[in-house]
Amino acid sequence: MLSRLPSARVFTLGCKVNQFESAAMAEQLQSLGYALSPGGPYDLLILNTCAVTDAAEKEALRLLRRLRRENPGATILATGCLAQERAAVFLQKAGARAIFGNDRKGNLKEVLEARAGALQLAAVGSGEARDLGDPALGKTRAFQKIQDGCSQNCSYCVIPQARGESRSLSLGRVLTGLESYARRGFREVVLTGIHLGNWGRDLSPPSDLKRLLAEIARVFNPSPHSFRLRLSSLEPTEAWEIRETLGEHPFVAPHLHVPLQAGTDKILALMKRPYRVAFYAKVARSLRELYPQMSLGTDFMVGFPGETEEDFAESLAFLRDLPVTYAHVFPFSARPGTPAATLPGQVSAANKKERAQRARAFDRARRGEFLQASLGREHLAIVENTPHAPSGRLKVLTGNYLVALLDAPAPMGELARVTLRAPQNPWGLAEAALRLDP
Ligand code: SF4
Structure with missing residues (x-):
């Protein structure tokens, strides 16, 4: 009889933090002996949900019902802000086998061992932001989550209820994560968090993004031609505080x-x-x-x-x-x-x-x-690992967040110097001319 590895897949809705956490869960599944595959049949499916909008809620429930229909033999687990908030709907109406909280995403082994029928809903917002392991699976750019939760309580937002108070990954763990990506050849790491600009304020001694960037510069001294950081989102007050510091660190994407x-x-x-x-x-x-x-x-x-x-x-x-x-x-x-x-x-x-x-x-x-x-300017652009599907051409992402199609072969995952030209393709994407001159 043929034996095969159990197969699994993680589906993601929502923000960059969810993307990071999904990639980290996928990595954990691999180390637990699951084969990750883009096509079924599946033994295990995890749906990582988002509670930010009504549309995200509808999409999550639609997707869950579809997964249930198409994979009658699979165990389907749901996690993320929405599944936590609306556990009963996910379990009773949409067919999830169990729910686990955001705080459990970093320990899938425990979740899977305990899943037999029970509702695994973790308390939110406890302890330091978890280091979820490796979020870089198959990606051109790595996502490093350095902060979780939010204490701001905007009147429309469920995130503080779903993810708890703001908490930060320690400086040492942030540096270790970055070092590991750099060693493995990642040329861009995106620093993410639910309230990224709040990083460090809960640490002892307190710190902040300015100090984090200075420490990254001191420890790695990165050249912008070989490594860059991107900041995912900053609240206005935090962008104000950090605005001048950004100019001191050319390795931070513009x-x-x-x-x-x-x-x-x-x-x-x-x-x-x-x-x-x-x-x-x-x-x-x-x-x-x-x-x-x-x-x-x-x-x-x-x-x-x-x-x-x-x-x-x-x-x-x-x-x-x-x-x-x-x-x-x-x-x-x-x-x-x-x-x-x-x-x-x-x-x-x-x-x-x-x-x-x-x-x-x-x-x-x-x-x-x-x-x-x-257009007409030189940019440092990362060559994506996945070509542009309709054209088969290589795709690049510039530091200032423009996607363009490359005009020549180049190593995937590397930073390249390109000059942007006007779009000449049906997709309206800029053309990137590879610069080979010194
Ligand atoms: S700052 Fe916090 S409460 Fe406000 S929208 Fe962002 S996550 Fe929600």
Whole structure:
């Protein structure tokens, strides 16, 4: 009789932290003797969910039901913020065998040993952020999670309930992780966290990102031609604090993502965001002045309760005036248990959709302008391990977060010097001309 390794797959929805944690879970499954495969039949499926929007919830439940239907023999486990928050729905209606909490993702062995029928729901928010092992499986870039949880309590967000208080990975463990990626030839590591800019404040002695970057520079002295770091997302106050430090460390990619969420003080106050529009504008303009080529992304939420048509027009006008290079647009989605879910003045679905369309039109236009401004310039770009599927050509990602198609063979996973040219392909992607001159 043929024997085979049990097969497994991890499905992921949501943020970069979830992506990191899924890759780390996949790595653990391999070391536990599972074969990871893109096609079934599967013995074990893990769905890592996201609670940030209603759309993410619907997608998770749809995916779970599909997995259940297509894999009747598989054990299906669910984890992540949504599965934790809505355990009963996942177990009773959608067919998950068990749920385990975010805090258990780093110990799948224990989860799998204990899974026999029981609900494995861990308490959230205890102890140091877990080091989940290796999040680099099959990837061009490694994701290093250095912080978990959030203590900010924005009125629309379930993450503090789902992941608990902010907590940091120790400096030593961050450095060990980076050292391990560098040794294995990774040329880009993305530092991630739920509230990344809060890193270090809970450590003893307290620290912060400035000190972390200085320590990375001191220990590794990385050349930007052979190794770079990318910061995944920083709140405006933290971006302000770190803005000048970034210039001292050329190994940090010229790309920041700084969530705005709303462009009026009225809505920012209702959201319980700890800054006002004038401060955000100061941060964005200062970053643009210091780093003219930097990609500066933002999050923009439309249809928050109380947002009138006039408020939205003011908010969008404010966004248009900022030197941002792209905006992730989200319609507000009421998450059960959050203060915003019961605020008066809920906006109709039709109005949210229409506002999101207007904001996304701005996003598309601004991305196009940024691409135009980046053409003809030299960039350091990482050659992705997976070619662009429709064309079969190699794909690169620049430091300032532009994707382009390469015009010549180059080693995958390496940093290459390229000059960007105008798109000449049906996908609207820039052309990257490989620079071979010294
Ligand atoms: S900063 Fe606000 S939106 Fe971000 S995770 Fe914390 S509570 Fe949620």
